[in-house]
Amino acid sequence: MLKHLKSIKNFFVQEFSSLRLAITLFVFLAISTLIGTILPEEPMVGRAKLLEKYGEQNYLLLKGLGFTDVFHSWWYLALLTMLGANLITASVRRVFPKWYLAFSLPVDLRAESIPRLPVNCNIEVNGNGSALLGKIEKKLKEKKFKTVLSENKLKAVKGAWHRIGASVTHVGILALLFGCAISVLTGFNGMAQLSENEGFYLADLGGRTDQIRSTEVDNWVVPISKMPIWFGRISPYLVRVNKTWREEYDNGAPKQWYSDLSVLDENKTEIARKTIFVNNPLEFMGLDVYQSNWGKFAETTFNDQKISLPVETINGKDVIFLPLSKDIGLKFKVLQDLIEVYSMSPNLEKEKLLGKINKGDMLQMGPINIGYYGTVTFTGLQFKSNPGYFLIYPGLFFIILGVFIAFGSKKQIWGQLIPENNKIIIGGKSDRAKAYFAREFEEIISEVVNSK
Amino acid sequence: MNLFKFSVEETLFFNISGIAVFIAFWLYAVSWMNTKLDFFRKSGSLCLFVSLISLTVALVFRGMALNFFPLTNLYESLVIFAWAIIAAYLFLEYRFKINYFGWFVSGFLLIVFLYATWLPPGQKQIAPLVPALQSYWRVIHVPPLLMSYALFLIGAFSSVAYLVEVKRSRKDKNKSVSINKEITSGVIIKTSSREVSEKAQFFDEVTFRCVTFGFPLLTIGVINGALWANHAWGALWQWDPKETMALVTWFIYAIYLHFRLNSKASGTVLALISLIGLAMVYLTYLGVNQFNFGGLHTYGKIE
Ligand code: HEM
Numbered sequence: 001m002l003k004h005l006k007s008i009k010n011f012f013v014q015e016f017s018s019l020r021l022a023i024t025l026f027v028f029l030a031i032s033t034l035i036g037t038i039l040p041e042e043p044m045v046g047r048a049k050l051l052e053k054y055g056e057q058n059y060l061l062l063k064g065l066g067f068t069d070v071f072h073s074w075w076y077l078a079l080l081t082m083l084g085a086n087l088i089t090a091s092v093r094r095v096f097p098k099w100y101l102a103f104s105l106p107v108d109l110r111a112e113s114i115p116r117l118p119v120n121c122n123i124e125v126n127g128n129g130s131a132l133l134g135k136i137e138k139k140l141k142e143k144k145f146k147t148v149l150s151e152n153k154l155k156a157v158k159g160a161w162h163r164i165g166a167s168v169t170h171v172g173i174l175a176l177l178f179g180c181a182i183s184v185l186t187g188f189n190g191m192a193q194l195s196e197n198e199g200f201y202l203a204d205l206g207g208r209t210d211q212i213r214s215t216e217v218d219n220w221v222v223p224i225s226k227m228p229i230w231f232g233r234i235s236p237y238l239v240r241v242n243k244t245w246r247e248e249y250d251n252g253a254p255k256q257w258y259s260d261l262s263v264l265d266e267n268k269t270e271i272a273r274k275t276i277f278v279n280n281p282l283e284f285m286g287l288d289v290y291q292s293n294w295g296k297f298a299e300t301t302f303n304d305q306k307i308s309l310p311v312e313t314i315n316g317k318d319v320i321f322l323p324l325s326k327d328i329g330l331k332f333k334v335l336q337d338l339i340e341v342y343s344m345s346p347n348l349e350k351e352k353l354l355g356k357i358n359k360g361d362m363l364q365m366g367p368i369n370i371g372y373y374g375t376v377t378f379t380g381l382q383f384k385s386n387p388g389y390f391l392i393y394p395g396l397f398f399i400i401l402g403v404f405i406a407f408g409s410k411k412q413i414w415g416q417l418i419p420e421n422n423k424i425i426i427g428g429k430s431d432r433a434k435a436y437f438a439r440e441f442e443e444i445i446s447e448v449v450n451s452k
Numbered sequence: 453m454n455l456f457k458f459s460v461e462e463t464l465f466f467n468i469s470g471i472a473v474f475i476a477f478w479l480y481a482v483s484w485m486n487t488k489l490d491f492f493r494k495s496g497s498l499c500l501f502v503s504l505i506s507l508t509v510a511l512v513f514r515g516m517a518l519n520f521f522p523l524t525n526l527y528e529s530l531v532i533f534a535w536a537i538i539a540a541y542l543f544l545e546y547r548f549k550i551n552y553f554g555w556f557v558s559g560f561l562l563i564v565f566l567y568a569t570w571l572p573p574g575q576k577q578i579a580p581l582v583p584a585l586q587s588y589w590r591v592i593h594v595p596p597l598l599m600s601y602a603l604f605l606i607g608a609f610s611s612v613a614y615l616v617e618v619k620r621s622r623k624d625k626n627k628s629v630s631i632n633k634e635i636t637s638g639v640i641i642k643t644s645s646r647e648v649s650e651k652a653q654f655f656d657e658v659t660f661r662c663v664t665f666g667f668p669l670l671t672i673g674v675i676n677g678a679l680w681a682n683h684a685w686g687a688l689w690q691w692d693p694k695e696t697m698a699l700v701t702w703f704i705y706a707i708y709l710h711f712r713l714n715s716k717a718s719g720t721v722l723a724l725i726s727l728i729g730l731a732m733v734y735l736t737y738l739g740v741n742q743f744n745f746g747g748l749h750t751y752g753k754i755e
Contacts (some may be wrong), residue, residue, distance in 0.1 A: 030703035403668040435657040
C-alpha cells in the first residue's frame with residue numbers, strides 16, 4: 001500500500017518536473033489565450049452585447065463552458081495553477097541543481113571521447129607538444145576562457161554563468177504567480193467620480209455598485225470590487241478631493257488632468273496630501289489612487305427632471321450637443337453665468353439662437369422647460385489595493401534579469417596531448433549556439449596553428 | 453484641430469530612405485542570383501545603411517516637431533518598425549554573416565514603407581498627445597517590442613530558408629552530416645551536426661539567434677507595458693486583447709526556447725514554431741486592430 005502511494009507520488013513528481021508537460025501547458029495556454037483574445041469577453045464588452053451576438057441559448061452554453069470570460073474561467077485558472085506546480089517541481093528538481101555547473105570546471109573526459117565531440121580536430125605535433133598545448137591555453141585565456149592545464153590535459157570553459165539565467169527567470173515567474181494570487185485574493189479596486197470637496201471612504205457594499213456622492217463627509221461611500229473568494233481587509237481611509245482642474249492645448253484638447261487629494265484617517269485628520277495626474281498616482285500605505293479621467297458637466301433640468309450633461313470643449317469654447325433626432329438637435333454654449341441655446345439642423349447655414357438661460361433660471365420652449373444651475377467638474381479616480389506587490393515587482397525584475405543572463409552560451413573545450421602518436425586531440429561543444437561555436441573553435445585553432 | 457504639417461526635411465529624408473531600400477532590393481536580388489557578385493551584396497548593405505541613417509534623421513526631425521519621441525500613431529510606429537528591421541538586419545549580417553536574407557528583408561521593408569505612406573492622413577498627422585500617452589514609459593514600452601518583432605521577422609525568414617533547404621536535401625536519407633575542413637596541412641577540423649546540411653544548421657541557428665535576442669526584448673516590452681498600465685490605469689494587467697495577444701506570442705517563443713533544450717528536437721518543428729510565432733506577432737502588432745478584437749490599445753486603428 002505504502003509502496004503504491006510512493007510510486008504514485010514518484011509518478012507525479014516525474015510528470016510535473018518534465019519539460020514535456022511545460023511545453024504542453026504552454027501550447028494549451030497559447031491556444032486558450034488566443035481564443036480569449038478573439039472572442040469578445042464579457043468584462044470588456046458587457047453582457048448585452050454578447051446576448052445580441054449569440055442569442056440567449058448559445059450565450060448560456062458558452063457561459064457555462066467559460067468562453068464568455070476565458071481569463072476568469074476555471075480551466076484557464078487550472079492551466080495557470082498547473083504551470084505553477086510544474087515550474088516549482090521542475091525548478092527544484094532540474095533547474096536549481098544545475099547551479100553548481102555555473103561555477104565548476106568541465107568534467108574530465110577520456111581521450112576516446114574527445115573525437116566524439118561535435119567539433120574536434122587532431123593536430124600533428126612536430127616539436128614540443130606541451131609547449132603547443134600551452135600556447136592553445138594562452139589563446140583560450142586571451143578569449144576569456146577559464147582554463148586548467150595539468151598532465152598534458154587541457155580543460156576550458158566560458159560563459160557557464162549563463163546557466164543560472166533559467167533559474168533566475170523561473171524564480172521570477174514563481175514570485176509573479178504568487179504575488180498575483182495574493183493580490184487577487186486579498187486586494188480590491190474600484191472607481192469614484194467626484195467633484196471638489198467631495199470624497200469617498202471604501203466600503204464593501206456586497207452587490208451594490210453605485211457610489212453615493214455628497215459633500216457631507218459622513219455620507220461618502222464608494223463600493224469596491226473584489227474576488228468572490230477574498231480574505232482581505234479594507235483600509236479605513238477617507239480620500240477627499242480638494243481641488244481638480246485641467247490643462248489644455250491651444251486647440252482645446254486636454255493636455256493633463258489634475259486632482260489635489262487628501263487622505264484622512266478615521267478621525268478626519270489629514271495624513272497625506274498630493275496632487276495627482278495621469279501617470280502620477282498617489283501611493284499611500286497600500287492604497288493607490290489614480291487619475292483616470294475628467295469631465296465637466298452642466299447641471300440642468302428638463303421639465304423639472306435633473307440631468308447632468310457632459311460639456312465638450314471645441315476650439316476653446318465650452319459646448320453641449322443634444323441631438324433630438326437624426327439631424328435636428330440643440331446646442332448649448334456654456335458661458336460664465338448663462339447658457340445660450342441654439343438649434344442645429346443640416347438645412348440651416350447658421351445656428352439659430354433660441355434663447356438664453358441665466359444660472360438658476362428656466363426657459364420655456366414650447367412643451368419643454370429647461371433649467372440651468374451652473375457647471376460642476378468631476379474627476380474620475382481609480383483606486384486599488386494590491387498587497388501582492390512585494391512579490392510582483394521583484395518577480396518582474398527577475399524575469400527580465402534571467403532572460404538576459406540566459407542569453408549567452410556555455411562553451412566547453414577539452415584537449416589532450418597523446419605523446420605516443422605525437423599529436424594533440426582537441427574538441428568542444430556549446431549548449432546553445434552550435435554553428436557559431438564551431439566557427440569560433442576553428443578560429444582559435446587556426447590562430448594557434450598558423451602562428452607556430 | 454490645428455495640426456502641424458510634415459516638415460520638408462522629414463519628407464526628404466524619409467524619401468531618401470525609401471529609395472535607398474529600393475536600390476538595395478535590386479542589388480541584393482542580383483547578388484542572390486549569382487553569389488559570386490559579392491560587390492553587389494556589399495553595395496546593397498551600404499544602401500541599407502544609408503537608409504538607416506536617413507530614417508534616423510527623418511525621425512529626429514519629426515521628434516523635434518512633436519517635442520517628444522515620435523511614437524504616437526501607427527505611421528510613426530511603422531517607421532520605427534522599419535528602422536528596427538534595418539538595424540537588426542545590418543547587425544545580424546555584420547555579426548553572423550546572414551547574407552542570404554538581404555533580398556527578402558529589403559523586399560519586406562518596401563512593403564512597410566508603402567503601407568506607411570498609404571495610411572490615411574489622420575494616421576500620419578502630428579497630433580497633441582492625450583494625457584494617458586504622456587509618459588516616459590511609452591518610450592521604454594514600445595521600442596523594445598518593435599525591435600523584438602523585427603528580430604522575429606528575420607528569424608522567420610531564416611525558418612523558411614531552413615524548410616526549403618531541408619526539403620531540397622531530403623533525397624540523401626542520411627540525417628546528420630559531418631564536415632571536414634582543412635585549415636592548414638594536416639589539421640582537419642571535424643564538425644558534426646544532426647542537421648541535413650551545413651546550410652540547414654546555419655539557418656536553424658540564425659532563427660535561434662533571433663529568438664534569443666528577441667525574447668528578452670519582448671519580455672521587457674510586455675513587462676514595461678504592464679508597469680505603465682499600472683501607472684496610467686491603475687492595473688497591471690487588464691486582459692485587454694493587445695495584452696493577451698502579446699502573451700500568446702510570448703508563450704509561443706517560450707515553447708521555442710524550451711523545445712530547443714531537448715537535444716533531439718526536430719529542426720523542422722522548431723522552424724514551424726518560429727513561423728507560428730511570426731503569425732502571432734502580426735496579430736499582436738496589427739491584427740488586434742485590423743480584425744477589431746477591441747480593447748484599449750486603439751492608437752493604431754484606421755478609421
Ligand atoms: C512550467 C514551467 C516551466 C518549466 C517546467 C521549465 C523548465 C525549464 C528547464 C528544465 C530549463 C532548462 C534549465 C537549464 O538547462 O539550466 C528551462 C530553461 C529556461 N526557461 Fe523554463 N520552464 C518553465 C517555464 C518557463 C517560462 C514561463 C519561461 C518564460 C520566460 C521560461 C524561461 C526559460 C528560459 C529563458 C530558459 C533558458 C533557455 C535556454 O537555455 O535556452 N521558463 N526551463
